Amino acid sequence: MPSSKIMSLEDAVSRHIQNGDSVVMGACLESMIPFAAAYEIVRQKKKDLTLIAPISDILFDILIGAGRARKIIAAWSGNVSAGLGYNYRRSIEQGIPHRIEVEDHSNFSLGLALLAGSMGVPFLPTRSLLGTDLLKSNPRFHVQSLGEETLVYVPSLNPDVAILGVQRSDIEGNAHFWGNLGLFQEAGMSSRKVILLAEEIVPKEVIASDPNRVMIPGFKVTAVVHCPGFAHPSPVPGYYKRDHDFFTEYHRETKKLEGFKNWLNTWVISINSHNEYLARLGQRFEKLKVKEPLFAAPVNYAYR
Amino acid sequence: MEYTTEELMVVAAAREIRDSEIVFVGMRLPMLAFCVAKRLHAPNAIGFFECGIVRDEPPEELLYTMGDPANIAGASWCTSTNNLMFLMQQGLIDIGFIGGAEIDQYGNVNTSYLGDYTSPKVKLPGSGGAADIACLSNRLMVIMPHEKRRLVKNVNYITSPGYGTGPGWRQETGLPRGGIKALITNLGILRADKVTKVLIVDTIHPGISKEQIIENTGWDIQFSPDCSETPPPTEEELEVLRSIDPKGFWTKRQTSEVKTPQ
Numbered sequence: 001m002p003s004s005k006i007m008s009l010e011d012a013v014s015r016h017i018q019n020g021d022s023v024v025m026g027a028c029l030e031s032m033i034p035f036a037a038a039y040e041i042v043r044q045k046k047k048d049l050t051l052i053a054p055i056s057d058i059l060f061d062i063l064i065g066a067g068r069a070r071k072i073i074a075a076w077s078g079n080v081s082a083g084l085g086y087n088y089r090r091s092i093e094q095g096i097p098h099r100i101e102v103e104d105h106s107n108f109s110l111g112l113a114l115l116a117g118s119m120g121v122p123f124l125p126t127r128s129l130l131g132t133d134l135l136k137s138n139p140r141f142h143v144q145s146l147g148e149e150t151l152v153y154v155p156s157l158n159p160d161v162a163i164l165g166v167q168r169s170d171i172e173g174n175a176h177f178w179g180n181l182g183l184f185q186e187a188g189m190s191s192r193k194v195i196l197l198a199e200e201i202v203p204k205e206v207i208a209s210d211p212n213r214v215m216i217p218g219f220k221v222t223a224v225v226h227c228p229g230f231a232h233p234s235p236v237p238g239y240y241k242r243d244h245d246f247f248t249e250y251h252r253e254t255k256k257l258e259g260f261k262n263w264l265n266t267w268v269i270s271i272n273s274h275n276e277y278l279a280r281l282g283q284r285f286e287k288l289k290v291k292e293p294l295f296a297a298p299v300n301y302a303y304r
Numbered sequence: 305m306e307y308t309t310e311e312l313m314v315v316a317a318a319r320e321i322r323d324s325e326i327v328f329v330g331m332r333l334p335m336l337a338f339c340v341a342k343r344l345h346a347p348n349a350i351g352f353f354e355c356g357i358v359r360d361e362p363p364e365e366l367l368y369t370m371g372d373p374a375n376i377a378g379a380s381w382c383t384s385t386n387n388l389m390f391l392m393q394q395g396l397i398d399i400g401f402i403g404g405a406e407i408d409q410y411g412n413v414n415t416s417y418l419g420d421y422t423s424p425k426v427k428l429p430g431s432g433g434a435a436d437i438a439c440l441s442n443r444l445m446v447i448m449p450h451e452k453r454r455l456v457k458n459v460n461y462i463t464s465p466g467y468g469t470g471p472g473w474r475q476e477t478g479l480p481r482g483g484i485k486a487l488i489t490n491l492g493i494l495r496a497d498k499v500t501k502v503l504i505v506d507t508i509h510p511g512i513s514k515e516q517i518i519e520n521t522g523w524d525i526q527f528s529p530d531c532s533e534t535p536p537p538t539e540e541e542l543e544v545l546r547s548i549d550p551k552g553f554w555t556k557r558q559t560s561e562v563k564t565p566q
Contacts, residue, residue: 029355030371078429092427107433108389131477150478180356
């Protein structure tokens with residue numbers, strides 16, 4: 001019998017995320033962001049986290065406002081369809097709830113940092129970022145000339161934990177992912193632990209029927225959480241659409257600190273579990289679910 | 305036909321895309337500009353979306369973000385952000401679009417910090433892929449509201465480089481190519497002077513005066529000798545644009561939410 005890595009969201013966060021850990025969340029940019037895990041991190045009051053992602057929409061803003069972050073390593077932090085992140089601003093400009101550290105990146109340099117971590121090398125070079133002030137505000141970049149070539153050397157990242165969303169997984173963490181990858185693969189390959197949130201748990205044979213759709217090997221996965229709706233308000237291709245209004249409402253309601261506290265209480269703190277969150281969304285979530293299937297053509301792995 | 309300023313800006317951006325070009329599509333208005341160009345004068349253009357999507361057909365639904373599932377369905381490639389950046393680093397991207405909070409006379413864009421970065425007055429969202437597009441694409445297009453506090457003589461933080469401090473700067477810095485080719489604002493279109501690399505006014509939008517542009521620009525703005533009026537959107541361009549964004553989510557609402565807060 002294969003050993004099951006299935007556990008509850010509560011257990012995965014409590015056992016596998018320690019105070020002070022560096023955690024990748026939102027590796028795919030605007031889609032498949034593991035909001036359910038972020039909410040659980042708030043409920044369990046994990047603290048001093050270093051959050052890593054290229055662009056994770058409002059997830060970082062929520063965790064910063066809730067006081068869970070010590071530092072962010074990111075290319076962009078805000079509200080993708082609505083504007084700036086007010087908690088991010090309050091933290092940096094006014095020290096509310098405390099001033100976080102920022103390690104500035106671009107999408108490419110963060111991608112190279114995680115790729116370097118995946119490759120097991122300390123740096124990767126790029127022609128990007130030359131002439132930018134990211135080289136000043138983030139002194140971890142090194143600029144070096146070799147002959148006539150000047151390159152930026154991006155230091156590697158090996159995060160403690162990657163929290164990644166997938167469409168379906170087996171109980172051992174062999175999983176199918178489809179859609180745009182962002183830095184999904186680099187995040188999973190470079191991190192010491194991987195927590196998978198899956199819309200569905202399926203038999204191993206389903207995954208093995210299409211191994212090309214597996215982005216990271218099951219043996220790299222530490223925990224598998226069956227967590228339908230994990231990405232709301234962000235989308236999961238084939239399952240549900242993006243809840244655009246949720247982002248607009250968040251933007252409107254969190255402009256003032258008091259408003260954010262109310263928002264956090266309504267959507268996170270006063271809720272005990274992800275299932276309660278889905279129940280609070282009610283029909284709103286039902287409406288986001290895709291109604292018409294759009295299947296890919298089957299692929300043939302025949303060998304005899 | 306009546307049109308909004310945002311519609312004019314989208315159409316102006318679309319006209320910068322030539323047929324068969326590879327376009328690094330940014331958020332907001334450029335997502336629409338790419339679709340308009342595809343349907344009209346650039347049917348063979350290819351769109352790169354930094355979340356890891358390549359399309360040769362516009363999506364069937366209006367996008368709120370490039371990661372919306374409608375952008376994945378029917379894509380020609382779903383891949384990693386890194387793979388797209390690798391191709392851009394090789395020089396394969398003809399034209400890339402970004403927005404910004406501040407831009408200076410040499411087309412350097414700031415989307416990171418207002419004020420000293422160690423204790424900023426305003427923390428802006430950051431680069432995203434903008435720094436990469438500005439460094440590595442062949443032609444950079446910037447789309448921004450035209451205000452004095454946004455079009456400043458020198459930005460105090462360069463997120464996305466234009467021509468740096470002037471002619472020769474990109475080469476000296478080691479940047480392989482590129483530079484700003486147009487700044488599209490709600491008042492006109494600015495392009496870099498061939499010699500000085502300073503942005504000058506190339507066309508003025510219908511109904512806008514030179515004085516308005518002078519008043520709203522933070523440096524001693526010059527006008528091209530053959531400065532003309534921006535051609536208004538044609539009926540065909542507007543029809544296509546409105547078929548993509550029927551409710552005018554991106555083109556009719558106030559742009560206040562992308563403005564820098566006071």
